[in-house]
Amino acid sequence: MMRLLLRVSLIAALLSCYVLLSWASEQGKSKGEEPQSPDSNMKVKRNYTAANVRKPKAGSHRKKVKQTGSQSVSMGPRSTIICTRLGDIYQLKRYICQGRYLKDKCSGVNKRQCCVPVGAWSVFCSGHHNNRVRACDGHGCGAFNSRRGNDLHKAVDLVCDDYGIVSTPFSGTLAGPVSRKDPAGNQYDGVKLLNDVHCVKIFNVRPYRYIGPVVQGEALGYVLPLQERFSGITSHLELQMCDGSDPSPFI
Incomplete structure (x- = not known):
């Protein structure tokens, strides 16, 4: 009987020791690990994400700017x-x-x-399908550099009807009245028309106005009659380039 009691006591003591050792081990583990709050987990994840995002290299940005700057848009002269x-x-x-x-x-x-x-300017005279240069008659010829007494005709005469409507040959600006006299003392009046490229004096016309912008095809004025002064002459208007060059290629 005594032996049985001793065995039970020994087994109980061993179990108590085992329980105490297990409890001591669990307490040591819990002390070694610090508790982590949800905020700390989010901070760790955020730091990890920030560390793994690739930042653009300074050289790559500079290269892009350089490429953009090197592209030049040419507007032309x-x-x-x-x-x-x-x-x-x-x-x-x-x-x-x-x-x-x-x-x-x-x-x-x-x-x-x-x-x-050729034919860059539109038709001057109403009722005409083209700009026809005045041929020779009893008072001379209408072509550029044709003989006029001892001089050369530095203009071109276009056939028009007396009082016929004259259209603006190109868009530009009217720059005031002009006039000239021939060797015989006859005076011819007209108007100056110009733009960025062309400058022409149109004689033997009465313009509706002398100043201001006009567009191609707009009614410019009408032809002054010549038959009263020069019987048998071909009615015409006279074109003279401001620089004295030949206007023939434009008409």
Whole structure:
């Protein structure tokens, strides 16, 4: 009986020791680990995300700016805008110009010029399908550089009817009245018309006004009669370029 009691006591003591050792071990583990709040977990995740986001390199941004800065938009010389606006052609010099090249309109560009095609101006005189140069009659000829006594005719005469309506040949600005006298003392009145490219004096017309902008095809005035002074002459208006050049290629 005594042996049985001793065995039970020994087993109970062993179990007590085991329980105490297990409890002591659990307490040691809990002391070694600090409790983490939900906020600390979020902070750790946020720091991890920030650390893993790739920041753009300073060199890459600079390279992009450099590429953008190197792209230049070329608007072309001002002469290109003038040519296209007036219906002219901005082309290489080696191409044939079916008309006339304009001088001093392509500064800085040596291989291209502004070509004004034939018939760049519209018809002047109402009732006519084209600008017809006055042929020779008893009072002379109407072509450019035709003989007028001892002088040359530095203008072109276009056939028009007396009191016929004259249309504006190109868009531009009226720049005031003009007049001239021939060797015999006869006076011819008219108006000056100009734009960025052309400048012409139109004689033997009575304009509706002398100053202000006009558009191509607008009624400019009417032809003054010549039969009263020059019997048998072909009624006409006279075109004279402001620089004395030949207006024939434009009409």
